[in-house]
Amino acid sequence: MEKEKLYRLKAEANQLSPILNIGKNGVTDALIEELNKQIKANRLVKVRVLKSAEDGKDLKDIAEEIAAATKSNLIEVRGRTVVLYK
Template identity: 30%
Template sequence: MLTGKQRSYLKSLSHGIDPIFQLGKNGITENFIKQVDDALEAREIIKVNVLDNSFMDSKEAANEVAQKTNAEFVQSIGNKFIIYRESEDNKQIELPK
């Protein structure tokens, strides 16, 4: 569970990154979860764009993806959301205490 300070720090880091995934009408598939899982291991923090033709809103999608990948929901703004998970092999982000 992230503290407010840690969540704020991750939000500041996420300003500079572009969405690397798009979630569309197919929704959250097994393949999508696998790709997000791999990206979280490599990058620790990712941004996802939820397209207008998706049947889910961004917060709902973020919570489901975070749950299925054992990640932490950081933020949802408009049609984008940010999730974080500490990498086991490739730790890059040092969270404040």
């Protein structure tokens, strides 16, 4: 993805609120299904990963797993928030 588009998407994502929280159950099929619906409707989504979801996993790994499962682009991981775009 080109830099200019990436910067624009990051700026746009700053205005968004997280639409989903990933909790202690982690990345489930139901979560991926809901995330796919949200991505289809909004194209750019923000997801919050709660501390209980990590369970020994790195936050970046969780973000990449979500991006791969939803076939979307991982735009940014900031704090506990993940931004995805399709």
